[in-house]
Amino acid sequence: MLGLVPGVAGAESWEHMAARHIHMVRGTRPQHYHAASAKKDPSLFTDPSFVSEFEKLTGAAFTGGNSLEFLVNGPASFSAREKLIKDAKKSIHILTWAMYDDTTGAWATELLIAKKKEGVDVKIIVDGNVAETYGAAKTLPSLKAAGIEIIRLKDKAHPNNGQHCKLMIVDGRYAVAGGMNFGDVYSHMGTGPKWRDTDVQFSGPALGQAMALFADFWNSGVKEMGLPYGTVSSEPDQAASAGASARISVVYQKPTQESRVYLGMLKAIYGATNRINLENAYTIIMPDLQVALMDALARGVEVNIFTNSKESIDTPSISGPILAGLPSLRDFGAHIYLKRGATLHSKIMTVDGVFCTVSSFNFQPRSIRYETEMTVNILDPEKTGQLDLVFNKDISEAQKIQRNSELNAPYSQLGFLVRRYLFNQL
Numbered sequence: 001m002l003g004l005v006p007g008v009a010g011a012e013s014w015e016h017m018a019a020r021h022i023h024m025v026r027g028t029r030p031q032h033y034h035a036a037s038a039k040k041d042p043s044l045f046t047d048p049s050f051v052s053e054f055e056k057l058t059g060a061a062f063t064g065g066n067s068l069e070f071l072v073n074g075p076a077s078f079s080a081r082e083k084l085i086k087d088a089k090k091s092i093h094i095l096t097w098a099m100y101d102d103t104t105g106a107w108a109t110e111l112l113i114a115k116k117k118e119g120v121d122v123k124i125i126v127d128g129n130v131a132e133t134y135g136a137a138k139t140l141p142s143l144k145a146a147g148i149e150i151i152r153l154k155d156k157a158h159p160n161n162g163q164h165c166k167l168m169i170v171d172g173r174y175a176v177a178g179g180m181n182f183g184d185v186y187s188h189m190g191t192g193p194k195w196r197d198t199d200v201q202f203s204g205p206a207l208g209q210a211m212a213l214f215a216d217f218w219n220s221g222v223k224e225m226g227l228p229y230g231t232v233s234s235e236p237d238q239a240a241s242a243g244a245s246a247r248i249s250v251v252y253q254k255p256t257q258e259s260r261v262y263l264g265m266l267k268a269i270y271g272a273t274n275r276i277n278l279e280n281a282y283t284i285i286m287p288d289l290q291v292a293l294m295d296a297l298a299r300g301v302e303v304n305i306f307t308n309s310k311e312s313i314d315t316p317s318i319s320g321p322i323l324a325g326l327p328s329l330r331d332f333g334a335h336i337y338l339k340r341g342a343t344l345h346s347k348i349m350t351v352d353g354v355f356c357t358v359s360s361f362n363f364q365p366r367s368i369r370y371e372t373e374m375t376v377n378i379l380d381p382e383k384t385g386q387l388d389l390v391f392n393k394d395i396s397e398a399q400k401i402q403r404n405s406e407l408n409a410p411y412s413q414l415g416f417l418v419r420r421y422l423f424n425q426l
Contacts, residue, residue, distance in 0.1 A: 285325030
């Protein structure tokens with residue numbers, strides 16, 4: 001069954017979930033969240049008590065002394081990955097949705113097999129359902145034949161559940177996370193479409209949380225699937241990076257557990273007093289997200305949303321649900337921007353110029369009901385300012401919606417039935 005959350009009986013309805021989530025994220029300051037003067041106040045992310053609420057809700061504390069760099073689009077991310085892989089001395093641990101049978105898959109296969117021959121411990125986790133199609137012909141068989149340990153993660157009790165996190169950890173000291181899988185549309189190798197996406201590379205004490213994430217997936221996968229692999233440790237090199245000051249928390253969620261990534265994003269919206277920049281590939285306005293954004297707009301917060309158009313999206317069937325949820329927000333004052341050209345796959349958000357997140361999480365029902373997801377939360381004005389610049393560049397190249405008719409949400413009887421009866425699968 002889907003939607004099974006500890007402490008909640010049965011498969012939870014979206015209405016019940018929305019009410020429960022909003023109660024949780026409003027926390028101890030509901031009066032603030034309706035204050036018309038909120039824009040005059042400093043961000044709640046500058047208040048230690050609010051940050052403590054955020055940490056408790058997400059289950060992960062911020063750690064200081066981290067360094068980080070945003071990797072905007074495939075060439076930047078895969079250049080960083082190549083350097084980290086080539087410099088690896090002990091271990092390369094990869095958690096990804098898919099490793100494609102394409103130029104990027106062949107590139108990764110060559111690099112990883114070379115490191116395996118050098119004695120580096122290479123471990124890979126992919127989504128077991130997706131692995132029956134992506135990477136099944138060449139990439140995964142070649143890696144396995146070279147002695148690289150691979151888990152095709154599947155939940156026998158919940159066969160529709162998937163693995164959607166993207167994380168690479170090298171030597172327990174460096175991590176890359178975000179939206180990109182090992183495929184040409186992400187890396188921009190090859191001759192096909194080149195998607196817009198974002199990763200983040202970080203090092204420092206936050207690696208402890210990233211390694212605990214990987215260890216949880218690996219060790220539970222080995223046990224539950226009866227694989228002949230050893231377990232991995234979650235102990236990193238936790239030394240703070242020299243001169244680094246970014247505070248980072250790494251949060252992840254599983255479909256049979258509470259939606260901690262999503263709750264953190266809703267909580268961040270309720271911490272905003274000035275501006276929310278939201279960039280996400282599949283922005284379906286779920287009931288609790290609509291309430292949170294409407295509350296932000298009501299208290300004078302500037303809300304900017306950048307998502308795919310029906311022309312740019314890679315999955316046409318989902319364009320209707322995305323576009324249908326935006327008119328009410330635009331009517332209430334949100335600024336809506338739609339992607340031109342190739343697909344937007346990026347999942348970033350900034351709040352008040354002090355908090356930001358780089359994530360695998362899409363604002364769509366599947367990410368709550370069926371997918372494992374992760375996010376890197378960053379509490380740092382300088383780094384958030386950098387990501388705001390990335391967002392501003394993205395929307396400068398996008399179509400700004402001036403009237404709801406420009407959204408032109410496609411309608412069909414099939415689409416209506418899908419939204420009504422198969423909403424969880426969107």
